Amino acid sequence: MSAPLRVALLGCGTVGSAVLRLIEDQADDLAARIGRPIEVAGIAVRRPAHHPDVPQHLLTTDSAALVRRDDVDLVVEVIGGIEPARSLMYAAFEAGKSVVSANKALLAEDGPGLHAAAAKAGVDLYYEAAVAGAIPLLRPLRESLAGDQLRRVVGIVNGTTNYILSRMAETGAGFAEALAEATELGYAEADPTADVDGFDAAAKAAILASLAFHTPVSSADVHREGISAVSATDVARAAEIGCTVKLLAICERVGRAGDDAADGDSVAVRVHPAMIPTTHPLASVGGAFNAVFVEAEAAGQLMFYGQGAGGEPTASAVLGDLVAVARNRVAGASGQGPTGYADLAVRPMAETPTRYHVSLDVADKPGVLAAVAQEFARQDVSISTVRQTGRGDAATLVIVTHSAPDAALSATIAALRDMPAVRGVTSVLRVEGLS
C-alpha cells in the first residue's frame, strides 16, 4: 500500500488520547477505508511530562512548527479555546493542510473566517465533534438536509447541565447541591462556568444555526441564560404542570420559510432553561446524553440522539471527519463546505415570541387575580391557563401564558414584582413545546 498520510495531533487530553488510541487500534480498517494508511507524525502538548503513556518521540511543545512541517498532511485540533488554536488552524490552511477540529468556541466565534481560509487554500475544515459529541449532526444538517428548508433546531447539547437538571428532578435537590454532586462525580469541571452559564451550549447553538439556515451566526448573536437560577421550586412547579426543566438550545428561522430567503426572514438563536412537556421527545433525554430535534419543511420532524461528550464518543466524531478529509486528500479534492449565502438578520430576544410559566404567592383576597390578569393585559400578553391554590390568607397563582414577545413577558414579570398584592414571584421559566 502507498505511503501513509501523516497527521499532526494538536492537544492530547481526554479527546486527543482517545483519538490516538483509535488511530492505533483501527489502523488496518482506517487504511482500507481511506486507501492509504494513517500515521501520527507528532503530538503538540504544553507539558510533555504529563503524557507518559504517549510515544515520547512524537511529543513536541512547538505546535506552530509541527503544523507547518513538510511531513504533516492533515491536522487534528483538539486543544479547545480560541488561542493558540485559531492561529494554528490558519497556519495549517496556509500550508495547504485540511483540519479536523472539535473546537466549538472557535468555530462559533470565527466560523466564516476559518471557512474562507480553508476554501481559499482548497482544503477541508470539518468539526462534527464540536456539537453533540458522537451524534452525527453537522454533516446531516450541512448535506443530507441541503435540499430542504429548516424551520427549527432544538437541542439538549450540554451534558453537564442536563445531568444537573435530571438530578434536581429526581431528588428534589437545589442547583447548588446537584452541581456539587456533578462535580464530585466528574460530570462538571472544577470551574463549571462554561457549562452552567450556557456558554458551551450557546457556541453549539451558533454553529447549528449557521449550518441549518445557511447564514453566519456567532456566539455573540445567541441570547444566553444558564441554569444557576433554576430552583427546586421551578423543577417542582414544572412537574405539577406535566413538564420537566431542560436547558435548550433553540435555533429558529422566523418568517415564512419556504418563501424566498431574502424577504424579511430572520433567525432567532437562544439558550435558556425551559419547561417542556414530559411527552416531548426531548423530555426523556436524561443524564449526560444529548439530543437534537429538527423540523424541516419537507422532511418533517427528525431527532438525533446519543452521547454528547466523553473521550471515546468525541473521538469517534473526530475520526469520522479524519477519514473524510483523508479520502478527499487521496482523491486530490476537497469536500463541500457549508454555504452562508443567506445572510439573515438576527432577531433580538426581546422580539422573539416565547411563552412563560409564572408562579406567584399572593394575598388570598377578592380582586387579586383580576389585578394580576390586568398586568398581563397591559403588556398585551394573553393567558393560557391559571391555577389558584388557597392556603390560609395566602394563595398560589400558577399562570402559563400564550406566546408573546419576550420583552412583553419580562416587563409583565417586573410589574408583578412591584404589585402590593404579590408577596413573591416564586418561579419564572419559559415554556417550550406546548401546543
Added chain:
Amino acid sequence: MSAPLRVALLGCGTVGSAVLRLIEDQADDLAARIGRPIEVAGIAVRRPAHHPDVPQHLLTTDSAALVRRDDVDLVVEVIGGIEPARSLMYAAFEAGKSVVSANKALLAEDGPGLHAAAAKAGVDLYYEAAVAGAIPLLRPLRESLAGDQLRRVVGIVNGTTNYILSRMAETGAGFAEALAEATELGYAEADPTADVDGFDAAAKAAILASLAFHTPVSSADVHREGISAVSATDVARAAEIGCTVKLLAICERVGRAGDDAADGDSVAVRVHPAMIPTTHPLASVGGAFNAVFVEAEAAGQLMFYGQGAGGEPTASAVLGDLVAVARNRVAGASGQGPTGYADLAVRPMAETPTRYHVSLDVADKPGVLAAVAQEFARQDVSISTVRQTGRGDAATLVIVTHSAPDAALSATIAALRDMPAVRGVTSVLRVEGLS
C-alpha cells in the same frame, strides 16, 4: 449566474412529483447552495396522460433516450423496482452522469455492481431516500461513523408494518383486521406483500449492513420473516411481560469487533417481528415513523428518528443528495463512495444467537413443567423466566429463554409441539433488547 444544471427525472409518482415541486419552490435556495441553478430537463413516465399537472413538454415515455441526452447532467431515479431502473442507471453512468436514487430493492440486489460502475465513470451514486425516508442515516453511517467500528444497527424501517403492529397493540385487533384498516387509510398498498412479508425491510437491512460493516450484503443474505403470523395473542403476551411487538431489521457484526476485521468476524442480518421492552427507545416509535438504533465501539449508542415514508419526506432526502451530486459536479469532483473492503461472511440464521418467548397451553398436572424444561435442556437452551398460570385442569406456561442459536430454539419449539402434555403452542416470538 452560470448555466443551469439539468436534471432528468425518472418516474413521477408520489415521490417524483414532490421532488419536482421542491425543485421549483426552492429554486433560489438550491441555486445558492449549489452554485448553479437546477432545471428539470425531462420527466420519464409510462403514461403521460396520467400526469396532467406536470409541464407537458417535459414528459417523455422514452426514459432510455432521456438519460443519454446531451443536455442532461444529472439523473434522479424514483421509478423503483429492478427494471428498467437498473438499465437506466447503468446507462447514466456510462454517459458520465451522477445518479440519485430512492430504489432500495435495486440497491439491495446490485449495490456493488452499481457502485463499481459509478466509480469507473467517476460519478456519484447517492440513495439516502432508499432507507428510512427523510431520516439522514446512510450518509452518517457511510461518513460520520467511518472512523468507528459498528457493532449493531437495529431499526424500525417499514412504516406500514409499524402502523399495523401499533394498531394491534392499541385495539387488540388481529393482523387481518389491522391490515384492512391500514389499507383503507392508505397506509398499506393494495398488494401489501412487500411490506407485510418483510421484503421492503429486508432490502433496507441489506443496505444498512453493507454500509455499516463495509461489506457487501444483498437482500438474499437477509433472513426474512414478515408479520402476517403475528397474532392478537402474541401482542397480548408481549404486553404481559412489559414488551411490545415490532418488526425489526437487525444488522450485527458477530465476533469481536474492534479486532482486526479479517479474523473470523461475520455479519448476521435479519428481519423478523420481535418483542422488545416498552422501555427500549424503539418501543415508543409509533405509527408510520421510523427509527434506527446504532451501537458503535467508540460512539456508543445513537438513535435516528423521523418520517420513514411519504412523498415530501422522501423527496427531502432525494433533494439533499441532488444538492450533493450537483455540488460535486460543479466542483468537477465526485464524492466519496462507500467502501466494501471487509468482505465478511454472512452468518446463517440457524447459527445466530436469539432469545425466544414461548407461550404454551399444557395439562395442569405434576411433571409437565419438568418435561417441558427437559425439552429446552435437550437442545442446550437455557431458560430465563417461567410463569405458570393454572385454570381448571389446564395451565398456561410462559417461558422466556436465554440466548441460544436460533436452530436450537426452533428445534425446541418443534419438539414441544409434539409433546402429549402440550395442548398447544399459543405464541412464539423472538425477544430483543432484554438485558
